[in-house]
Amino acid sequence: MTLHVDISVTKRDVQATLDVAPGETVAIVGPNGSGKSTLLASVAGIVRPDGGSVTLDGTVLFEHATGTWRPPHDRGTALLAQDPLLFPHLDALDNVAFGPRSAGLSRGQARTTASHWLAEVDVSDLAHRKPSQLSGGQAQRVAIARALAADPRLLLLDEPMAALDITVVPAMRQLLKRVLADRSAIIVTHDVLDALLLADRVVVMEHGRIVEHGPTQDVLSRPRSTFAAGIAGLNLARGLSDAGGVVTASGLRIAGLEHGPDIRPSAAAVAVFSPSAVSVHRERPHGSPRNVIRAVVRGSSPTALKSGYGPTRSALTSPRRLSPSST
Known part of the structure; x- marks a missing residue:
């Protein structure tokens, strides 16, 4: 299964190009209103783009230039949202049998x-x-079964765990990891663990555009976008590269960096560093810190420690030491 998407949706100011390889799971992340669900809905046939095309395994699902438009039920896709949307008058078995029955199987075969x-x-x-x-978790499992029973060429998941109780989410995540292992899928999510455990590749959207993409580990350990750095638990400062450092628009220079191979002098760059690389002192520190920034601490809040993932390097630069922090 190969998917190619190149679409524009004028009213929502979304322009995006995306490819999904056979057997690949792609996670789309980004802030609310960034266009993630619009992109997914355009593939599913719920939203009709104003330009471009969508092709699945060589079959044109949508093409603005020729007026081609396949309805949602004839696309070979299955959409799973955070609301299971089960038919209330049917039991779980017949809900799941609905897709195969609609595809022409007998009632017995469908069941x-x-x-x-x-x-x-x-x-x-x-x-x-x-x-x-x-329960919510049970209904979502039935909804997953219904989506898979339709034998889709592409599975689309739009925040499938957002409405679930937190105690149910780990089991649901393991279930999806198992069922996605041998099929192509796109998952829209706000949760970094969904991307880490389920996706081969991450696409970051901001303001209706794809601003970053790449293998999951690369994007989350070496982010180039503010949103990706945020969900990975890293700090990010933008500026221009400058001989082992980055100079921000305000003139702040962050030095002592490990440069990536693609960084040129005075080129746009980002400095990405872990909060654990930052120390706060009441007096100017002595010793090894390469960066000492005078700042005013205006507030603080406790933060739960993350487990299993603690990226410290960026795609472009990574401070070895930074002390103290600025706010």
């Missing part, structure tokens, strides 16, 4: 397929319950 996918998501015992009898 056999549905039973298989309910077992895959570990809710076989809920087959004859109505949606009103399911």
